[in-house]
Amino acid sequence: MDNPTALIVDDEPDIRELLELTLQRMDIDTVTAADLGQARNALATRNFQLCLADMRLPDGDGIDLVREIHEEHPGTPVAMITAHGNMETAIQALKAGAFDFVSKPVDLSVLRNLVVTALKLQEPGKQQICEDDQEDSQCPLRGASAAMDKVRSLISKLARSQAPVHITGESGTGKELAARLIHQLGPRNDNPFVAVNCGAIPHELMESELFGYKKGAFTGAVADKTGLFVEANGGTLFLDEVADLPLSMQVKLLRVIQEKMVRPVGATEELPINVRIISATHQNLAQRVQEEAFRQDLYYRLNVIELHMPSLRERPEDIPGLTQHLLENIASNYQQPVPELQPAALDALQHHPFPGNVRELENILERAFALCDDGIITLDDLGMLDLSVSPETGKAGQARLPGENLEDYLARIEKDILLEALEETGGNKTSAASRLGISFRSFRYRLGKLGIAGKDDEK
Ligand SMILES: Nc1ncnc2c1ncn2[C@@H]1O[C@H](COP(=O)(O)OP(=O)(O)OP(=O)(O)O)[C@@H](O)[C@H]1O
Numbered sequence: 001m002d003n004p005t006a007l008i009v010d011d012e013p014d015i016r017e018l019l020e021l022t023l024q025r026m027d028i029d030t031v032t033a034a035d036l037g038q039a040r041n042a043l044a045t046r047n048f049q050l051c052l053a054d055m056r057l058p059d060g061d062g063i064d065l066v067r068e069i070h071e072e073h074p075g076t077p078v079a080m081i082t083a084h085g086n087m088e089t090a091i092q093a094l095k096a097g098a099f100d101f102v103s104k105p106v107d108l109s110v111l112r113n114l115v116v117t118a119l120k121l122q123e124p125g126k127q128q129i130c131e132d133d134q135e136d137s138q139c140p141l142r143g144a145s146a147a148m149d150k151v152r153s154l155i156s157k158l159a160r161s162q163a164p165v166h167i168t169g170e171s172g173t174g175k176e177l178a179a180r181l182i183h184q185l186g187p188r189n190d191n192p193f194v195a196v197n198c199g200a201i202p203h204e205l206m207e208s209e210l211f212g213y214k215k216g217a218f219t220g221a222v223a224d225k226t227g228l229f230v231e232a233n234g235g236t237l238f239l240d241e242v243a244d245l246p247l248s249m250q251v252k253l254l255r256v257i258q259e260k261m262v263r264p265v266g267a268t269e270e271l272p273i274n275v276r277i278i279s280a281t282h283q284n285l286a287q288r289v290q291e292e293a294f295r296q297d298l299y300y301r302l303n304v305i306e307l308h309m310p311s312l313r314e315r316p317e318d319i320p321g322l323t324q325h326l327l328e329n330i331a332s333n334y335q336q337p338v339p340e341l342q343p344a345a346l347d348a349l350q351h352h353p354f355p356g357n358v359r360e361l362e363n364i365l366e367r368a369f370a371l372c373d374d375g376i377i378t379l380d381d382l383g384m385l386d387l388s389v390s391p392e393t394g395k396a397g398q399a400r401l402p403g404e405n406l407e408d409y410l411a412r413i414e415k416d417i418l419l420e421a422l423e424e425t426g427g428n429k430t431s432a433a434s435r436l437g438i439s440f441r442s443f444r445y446r447l448g449k450l451g452i453a454g455k456d457d458e459k
Contacts, residue, residue, distance in 0.1 A: 004049035004119055005029040009039040009065065010081065011058050015106070019052055022108055026115060036060045043073060050118045051078040052102075055089055063089075063096050070097030077118040077160070081106065087258060087301065094163035094304050110260065113234075113274045114162075120187030121160055130156055130185065141177055142325045143318035147310040151178065154307055159185035164257070166242075166302050167280040169309030172359030172426035175280040176240060178309060183236040188276060191235030194228050199244035200430070206249050208265045211256070217266025229262045232275045242279040242302065243288050250295045257301050277302065312354040312361065319350050319361070326362050327377075330369050339372055344379045352384060356426035363427050415450045418443070 008019045011034050020030045031048070033039040036059045042048075051069060055062040062080055069078045080093035080101040090101040099121070100114050130139035130152040141152060158165055159182050167175040176195060183193040201209050208217075212227030229237060239245075245253065256262050257277060261270040279302045288294035312318065323341065331338040345368075354360050368381040421432035433443035 003027050003029045004122070005031060005046070006050040006052065006115075007031050007033065007039065007042055007048045007076075008052050009033045009036075009057065009062070010052075010054040011035060011056075012054075015054070015081070015104075018106065019111075022111060023115065026112065028115070028119075034058070036065055039065055040068070043069065043076075047073070048076045049122050050115065051076055052081060053078055054081045055083065055086075055093070063093055066093055066096045066098045075122075077121050079114055079118065091300065091304050094161065097161075098163075099160060100162035107272075109272065110274070117162065117187045123187075130181065139181075141174060141181055142322050143315060144321050145310075145315035145318045147315050148318060151307070151309065155181050156185060158182050158305060158307065160187075161305070162276055163304045164277045164279070164302050165305050165307055166285070167278065167307045167309060168285070169280075169282065170311045170355075170357055171282045171424075171428070171431075172357035173309035173311055174358055175282075175309050176238065178307060179236070179238045179278040179280060182278060183238075183276075186236075186276075188235045192232050193236045193238065194232035195238040195240060196228050197240045199241035203246045203249075206246070207252065210249070211252075211262045212264035214264055214266035217264075221266065224264070227262060227264060229256065229273050229275055230264075230271060233273055234275075236276045236278055239277065239279040239302075241281055241283075243281040243283040243285055243294060245294075247293070247295065250298050254295065254298045254301065257298075279303075312357045316350055320346060322358060322361060323349060323365065326358075326365050327369070330362075330366055334369070336369075337375060339369060339375045339377050341377045342379065345377050345382055348379050348382060348384060355424045356422075359426035360423055411450060414446065415452065418446060418450065418452060 006023050006028050008016055008023070008030055009032075010016050010019070013034075016032045016034070020032060023030050028050070031042050031046075033042050035057050039051075039053070051065075053062045053065050057065075066078050066080060069076050077099040078097070080090065080098045082090045082093070082101050082103050084103045084105065086103070090103070093101055099118060102111055102114055129137070130141065139152060141148070141155070155178060165179075165182060167178055169175050179195070180193055183189060196209070198206075208221075208225065208227070210227050210229055212225050212230055213221050215221055215224050256273070259270070260273055262273055263270045285294055285299055285303065289296050289299050312322075323346065327341070328338050349361070349364070356363070364382055364384060365377075367383060368377045371383070372378065372381045417436070418432070421435050422429070425431035425435060429443055429447075430440050433440045436443065438446075
């Protein structure tokens with residue numbers, strides 16, 4: 001097989017030579033260009049499997065070259081060479097379509113990692129699976145709406161880039177699923193995808209969880225522990241609920257992203273890391289920045305490219321297909337035939353507001369699957385909370401029923417409130433409890449007292 005060929009664009013002969021030597025040692029043929037003009041000529045004559053381009057060139061801006069290659073030669077990944085510490089231009093380049101960047105002075109191990117990742121992009125298109133027709137698609141992210149088509153197409157593009165992605169959207173809209181897909185469809189998919197819920201780690205443990213620690217760093221540190229960054233090395237770290245990161249950790253995270261190095265607690269040396277960061281939150285991060293609860297500089301670095309997951313309310317046309325897909329998954333988990341859904345049940349689902357989005361739909365279907373008889377899901381089996389609002393009270397079904405005693409009446413209201421909080425948080429008891437201003441234990445106790453069984457929180 002022919003060697004891949006890289007185009008190296010830099011006006012400094014020393015750098016060109018260093019890059020050429022490094023790439024040639026990796027069995028990559030090279031063509032060099034000292035300015036934009038020479039680079040354009042080279043691109044016009046042949047295909048390249050990679051381009052390394054300096055930011056500042058004698059006859060123009062490297063970012064223009066990134067844009068041109070991105071549009072005219074979309075199969076050629078371009079990495080930008082930026083001045084040390086100049087994250088602004090690196091971010092600009094990523095936004096313009098560069099797949100990654102490397103800062104000067106070029107660290108050769110970082111460069112080699114980058115080149116290996118870029119060449120994997122040439123392998124035959126995994127991204128394809130999410131661009132096929134929905135009907136018989138292998139793509140785990142379902143939905144035939146135009147909004148979901150757009151999401152899948154953006155995910156396929158993001159999988160080719162190494163840029164940090166920030167995923168927004170309400171709880172249960174599929175943010176984690178989207179992050180996993182970006183990883184699976186991309187060149188890092190042989191390496192780990194590590195997901196961490198930043199809201200679920202106690203603040204005092206966060207640094208050692210993320211960065212690891214050395215034996216003896218603190219009481220109880222009886223052996224070295226690998227942090228999540230190192231665990232995700234070569235792969236992707238998914239920082240879920242990133243808005244919940246305390247300010248003290250935000251500073252440390254910013255440093256790690258900038259330097260691509262982590263220092264475990266109690267260690268004297270830093271470890272190099274090669275991790276793609278994908279973050280998500282259901283909160284409005286820009287507003288958290290305005291409230292000074294989230295650092296602007298970190299926001300800027302995490303939110304290089306934003307992916308928004310639309311709520312299920314905005315795409316009711318997805319409900320029938322999603323329902324079928326989820327029922328097939330549930331049935332196959334239990335090795336049972338796929339149940340049939342009565343038209344009245346489907347109709348109720350299509351008119352439900354789904355504050356907990358796809359997760360809520362999934363929970364409703366799991367429950368219905370367990371309760372239904374003879375493989376037929378009826379409206380009753382869905383056991384959905386009636387969220388329709390009473391015109392008299394303005395509240396959902398809260399009038400006292402004829403003959404209902406005070407205790408039963410209060411229990412019913414309490415049950416509605418607890419269920420509503422669970423629905424709003426997609427079944428997450430910790431979040432539901434905090435929404436109601438009570439402790440997790442008290443929430444669980446009340447659920448038990450009222451006979452509401454629920455799944456334990458996974459995260
Ligand atoms: N478009 C979809 N197609 C198929 N399954 C989906 C889709 N969207 C979400 N799901 C499923 O719904 C559940 C919730 O999705 P996920 O955990 O990714 O949501 P999330 O937005 O990260 O939620 P949270 O903000 O609460 O963490 C998962 O089981 C996921 O597989």
